[in-house]
Amino acid sequence: MLNYNTLMKQKNRIKGGVKTPHYKNTAKAETKVMPAPEKVEITMLHHIGAPCLPTVGKGDQVFVGTKIGDSDKFVSAPIHSSVSGTVTEIKKRLMSNGAYVDSVVIKSDGLQTIDPAIEPPVVNTREDFIRAIRESGLVGLGGAGFPAHVKLNPPKDKKIDYLLINAAECEPYITSDYRESIENSWNVISGINIVMDFLGIENVLIGVEDNKPATVKVLNDIADTDKKITAVSLKSKYPQGAEKMLIYALTGRKVPAGGLPMDVGVIVMNVASVSFVAKYLKTGMPLVRKRLTVDGAVVREPANVDACIGTYIKDLIDFCGGFTEEPYKILMGGPMMGVAQYTVDTPILKQNNAILAFNKKQSILPEQTACIRCGNCVRACPMSLMPQQLDLLSNSGNAEGLVKYNVMSCIECGSCSYVCPAKRHLVQAIRKGKTIVKTKGSK
Amino acid sequence: MPENRLIVNSSPHLKSMRTTRGIMFDVIIALVPAVIFSIYFFSYIAAVIVAVSTATAVLFEVLYNLVAKKKQTAGNLSAVVTGIILALNLPPVKSSIWIAAIGTFVAIVIVKMLFGGIGKNIFNPAIAARVFLTVSFAGQMTAWVAPGVDGISTATPLALIQNGTSVGYLDLFLGNIGGSLGETSALALLIGLLWLLARKVITWHIPVSFIGTVALFSFFFGQDPLFHVLAGGLLLGAIFMATDYVTSPTTWIGKLIFGFGCGLITIAIRLFGNLPEGVSFSILFMNALVPLIDRYTVPKSFGEVKANA
Numbered sequence: 001m002l003n004y005n006t007l008m009k010q011k012n013r014i015k016g017g018v019k020t021p022h023y024k025n026t027a028k029a030e031t032k033v034m035p036a037p038e039k040v041e042i043t044m045l046h047h048i049g050a051p052c053l054p055t056v057g058k059g060d061q062v063f064v065g066t067k068i069g070d071s072d073k074f075v076s077a078p079i080h081s082s083v084s085g086t087v088t089e090i091k092k093r094l095m096s097n098g099a100y101v102d103s104v105v106i107k108s109d110g111l112q113t114i115d116p117a118i119e120p121p122v123v124n125t126r127e128d129f130i131r132a133i134r135e136s137g138l139v140g141l142g143g144a145g146f147p148a149h150v151k152l153n154p155p156k157d158k159k160i161d162y163l164l165i166n167a168a169e170c171e172p173y174i175t176s177d178y179r180e181s182i183e184n185s186w187n188v189i190s191g192i193n194i195v196m197d198f199l200g201i202e203n204v205l206i207g208v209e210d211n212k213p214a215t216v217k218v219l220n221d222i223a224d225t226d227k228k229i230t231a232v233s234l235k236s237k238y239p240q241g242a243e244k245m246l247i248y249a250l251t252g253r254k255v256p257a258g259g260l261p262m263d264v265g266v267i268v269m270n271v272a273s274v275s276f277v278a279k280y281l282k283t284g285m286p287l288v289r290k291r292l293t294v295d296g297a298v299v300r301e302p303a304n305v306d307a308c309i310g311t312y313i314k315d316l317i318d319f320c321g322g323f324t325e326e327p328y329k330i331l332m333g334g335p336m337m338g339v340a341q342y343t344v345d346t347p348i349l350k351q352n353n354a355i356l357a358f359n360k361k362q363s364i365l366p367e368q369t370a371c372i373r374c375g376n377c378v379r380a381c382p383m384s385l386m387p388q389q390l391d392l393l394s395n396s397g398n399a400e401g402l403v404k405y406n407v408m409s410c411i412e413c414g415s416c417s418y419v420c421p422a423k424r425h426l427v428q429a430i431r432k433g434k435t436i437v438k439t440k441g442s443k
Numbered sequence: 444m445p446e447n448r449l450i451v452n453s454s455p456h457l458k459s460m461r462t463t464r465g466i467m468f469d470v471i472i473a474l475v476p477a478v479i480f481s482i483y484f485f486s487y488i489a490a491v492i493v494a495v496s497t498a499t500a501v502l503f504e505v506l507y508n509l510v511a512k513k514k515q516t517a518g519n520l521s522a523v524v525t526g527i528i529l530a531l532n533l534p535p536v537k538s539s540i541w542i543a544a545i546g547t548f549v550a551i552v553i554v555k556m557l558f559g560g561i562g563k564n565i566f567n568p569a570i571a572a573r574v575f576l577t578v579s580f581a582g583q584m585t586a587w588v589a590p591g592v593d594g595i596s597t598a599t600p601l602a603l604i605q606n607g608t609s610v611g612y613l614d615l616f617l618g619n620i621g622g623s624l625g626e627t628s629a630l631a632l633l634i635g636l637l638w639l640l641a642r643k644v645i646t647w648h649i650p651v652s653f654i655g656t657v658a659l660f661s662f663f664f665g666q667d668p669l670f671h672v673l674a675g676g677l678l679l680g681a682i683f684m685a686t687d688y689v690t691s692p693t694t695w696i697g698k699l700i701f702g703f704g705c706g707l708i709t710i711a712i713r714l715f716g717n718l719p720e721g722v723s724f725s726i727l728f729m730n731a732l733v734p735l736i737d738r739y740t741v742p743k744s745f746g747e748v749k750a751n752a
Contacts, residue, residue, distance in 0.1 A: 015745070020457060172457065244745065254746045329450045335457040342451050363450045365458060369519065370562035372463055375693035383745040388693065389737075406744040414455030421461045422562075428453035 010207075010234045011252045014245045016382040017237040018415045020172050020336065022211055026293050027175040031183060031304040034319045036083045036108045040310030042068060043093055044102040046350040047139040048146045049075030051101050060087045063115035065285050068104050077147040078137045079350075081106055082288035082308035084113040093347075096332070096339045103347075106310070120284040129198040136280045137287045137350070142166055142177075142241070142270035143333055145351035148277075151269070152199060154262040163195055164250055164261075165206040167215055167271035168234060168241030171334025174354045176291045179304045180272045181208075181215040184279075188271055189223050191278035195269070196228075205250045206231040206271070209240055238336060239413040243268050245382055257409045272353075287350055294320045296357040298327045307348060313355055314344040328363035331356040336414040366423040377416035377426060383409050387416035387426040394433035399440040407433045463561075467520035469642045473635035474527045474683065480617075480631040481624040484590035485535035489624050493530040496543035500526030503551040511556070521561050525550050528569040528683055531625020532676065532723075533576075538583040545580075546572040566730045567690045570680075573723050587621040600674040601713065601720060615673040626676040636682045645686045648698035649705075653681040656706025664714055677709065680722035690730040697733075697740035704729045 045051040052069030056062060062081040069079035085108040093103035121132040134149035154160060165188070169177045181188055192204050208215045208231055216231045223229040234240050234249055244255045246268060253264040261268050276287060288309055295302040300321030307316055313330060317323060331338035332352050348355065377387035385406055393401040407430060416426040481489040504522040508515050529546050533539040550568035558564040577584045587599050599622045600615060614620050618628025625632070639645045657677060658668040671677070685691060685705050692701050705725045712721025 018459070248745075256748050257744065257746045258748075259746070326448065328448060329456065331456060333454075336455045338454055338456065340449070340451040340454075340456065342449055344449075358456070363456075365452065365456070366462075369463060369516075370560060372466075372521075372562045372688045373691075373693055374466065374688040376461075378693050378742070384742045385744050386693065386741060389741075405741065406747065409744050409746070412454070414457075417455050418457060419459050419461065421459075421463045421466055423458060423462070425453060427455060431453060 010232055010249045012248050013235065014237065014240060014249055014382055015384060016380050016415060017239060017245075018380050018418050019236075020238045020418065022236070023172045023295070024175050024178070024211065025173070026295055026302050026304050027178055027212075029303055031179050031291055031306050032319075034305050034307040034311070034316070036110065036112050036308050037311050037315040039088075039105065039107050039312075040083050040308055041093070041103050041105045041312065041347040042079060042082065042310035043095065043347060043349065044069045044079060044104070045095060045099070046079060046145055046309075047077050048144060049073065049077070049150075051099075052076060052079050054090050054102050054104050056087050056104060058087055058090060061085075062087060062106060063113050065115040065118045065288060067286075068106075069102075075147055075150055077139050077149070078135065078286075080137055080286040080288050082310050083108040084111050085109040096341070114285070118284045118286075120282060121280075123198075123281060126198050129194075132281070133277065135286065136276070138273060138276055138280070139287075139350050140270055141272040141276065141290070141351055141353065143337070143351055143353055145349070148269075148273060151267060152195065154267070158262045158265070160199060160201055160262060160265050160267055161203060162251055162266045163192065163199070163201045163204045164246060164266055164268045165192060165204065165271050165274055166241055166243070166246055166268055167206055167208045167212075167219075167231075168246055169212070170209055170236070170238045170241040171336050171338075171354070172238075173295045173356055174293045174334050176293045176304055176353045177271050178212050178215060180275055180291060181212075182218060184275050185218045185222055187275040187278040188219060189229065191274035191276070192223075192229055194277055194281060195267075195274060199267070201267070202228060204229040207234050207241070207246045207250050208232065209234050209236040211236045238418075239382055239411070239415060242382065242411055242413055244411065257406065290348065290350060290352060292316070292348065292352055293354040294356075295354065296327075296331075297359040297362055298323045298325050298357045300324050309350055310347045312344070313341065313346050313348065316348065316355055317344065317357065323357065325359060327357040328360045329358040331358070336418070337412065368424050369422045371422050371424055374421060376419040376421065377424075380415040380419045382413060382415060383411060385410055387430065388424070390433055391424055391426050391429040394429040394436065397436055399436050402433045402437050407437055410434070463519045463521070466644055467524050469639065469644045470524050470683070471520065471527065473638040473644070474524070474531070474625075476631035476634040477531055477625040477628065477679070478527065480628040481531065481535070484618055484627065485588075485624065488537065488539075489535050492533055492535070492539045492543055492624060493527060495540050496530035496533070496547055497523055497526035499544045500529070500547040500551050503548055504556065507552055507556045513560075516560060519561060522551055525555070525568045528625075528679075529572055531679060531683075532569065532573045532623050534584065534586045534622075535588055535624055536583070536586045538586060542576055542580055542583055546576050549575045562689055564689055565733075566727060567684050567687045570684050570723050570726045570730070574727055577723065587623075589621050590619055590627075599720075600670070612669065612673065615670070623676065623679075626679045629673045629678050632678040632682055636678075639682070639686075646695065646698065648695050649686045649691060649702040650681045652699045652702025653685055653705045653709075654678070656703050657710050660707065660710040661714075664710075666714070671710070671713070675713075675720050676722040680726055681705070685726050685729070690733060692733055692736045692740060694737075694740045694742055696742075697736045700736050700740065701729055701733065704732065
């Protein structure tokens, strides 16, 4: 029998990184399908780029898959209803990034009637394919939410020879991509084949951390007929799944600072995104549901949940048995890069892959003390930056110094803050530093 | 649901267990063998010196914070580390008891706290205090005695060798020689080094480059490299004082340069200077160069196109 772990080794070891605990508590259980809640709220910004404008109004009847928001901007992706029912309100919602965005509230009729206009798209050419991907509303499901039709349509002068599939899932707790790979392996592989065919890409590598040998085995088993698709076992080390790290680990190529994967001939797609591509071409149903890992110390029944986009966090938690005790922190995403929410009345987004709820002890971070210059952050930084220096420069508002020390290269993975014995808020300081550079630059 | 309690802060939301206090505690554990050996060789006086030095170091930090109306910081145990290391730098004689108190005042109040406290000091507190004491109390600081309860005055191996007397390697290695509390036993210091490396408190770069440079250059100048490594405060300095986070570079290449510089100055002072001992001065001098080394050893960042002018 083939030993898939030795079939193909990772090409390069990433520098730095940290050994975080895994907490993959929900890996074993099958995904639970959550019925449509009574009410969903779908914001007009699920992606990097321009927010959509609502294409429906108060009182309109919508179905599952009905387009409710779109934009004429290039970097954007349309948004669809995840339930059938009536639009009751269009309001402004304060998003995590501090912006107010239109948000469509839909009262479900409980029937989940599919929009009659939905049918599998006719896709013959590359242009058809890109158009279909745009209409599907697909955004990068790994968390960043970059519109897929933009990513899959690089300028002509960029020659792409590698499609990389990100199934590393290096964030603690999160297992949604793992369940996708196991439960929908065939969609993953056929999605890969579709993207390969339409974009004319020859080589595909699927990056998986070695704490998920099942993913490597399952995907290699069914991809066997096509030798150009290989799942590669990567060392479990955070942030192995960060885009630039994954590209380096799998191909040995370094994305230049300020550049994109296509600059080194690579397109990276999350495993759930590529799986969705296959599903969409078969059914024509746009992106209206998402699998999320619901976990954390205060969640009664942690699980992977397949939920309607726009479901409120509190409904999602109720579906998982509610809270065992009072939550002190609610995260969208993993503990390393996730965004803390100020209310459980926040609706979930397309690119969410986890909702975590922490107890008091997990939530209150230790107070920061003086930097002792131990250099642990320097060793932990996968981008070879000097976080302790950036911390100093950011706190003194030194824009010139921040640029010199490459503040803009920081991927905000959190490795430096994680290892810091003085518990410095390094990522926070670096984010502030980026803002200092941006505002100084525009003056 | 009382959700007004939800905490919102910047990611990451997960932190490692390692703390400043934990690191300092590891350093204290690494110092224990040296303390035990010094008590074994020099009897109770060694214990008294260590106790006084540690207690006064903590006391001065607490008092400073009280007077300056600052948050108490002694809980991070760095003053304990400074106290023990300074004690290990003193001769095993009665005068060292009050010398220790003066030394910790200089180390904690002047060298550390007045510069802004932990993390802000330019010079290693224990090293700066040792140098201060050496020049201010030259007699008391060189009152070397041979191991044993009798306290017969003797010379250090480095001084002995200048008179042509030879010292056995085994005595040098175990610490059965004249010298300060902690610099005599190479074995105890090396046990401490292994602990620090195993606990990942320090990396090998500074001790290896420091000691290696001294060995290499003593060999070039026709001296006995092993003797130069084992004698004097080299191991104590290279393992516990040159590796002080605050006063050494943060990148590995910077650490190698720092260690090399320390080694070079040490051997220059030992061979060409008037003093038999060069370790303290070399570290003190290199401490001052750390900002410069840091500036020129910034690592190339991942995917950096070219140096940003």
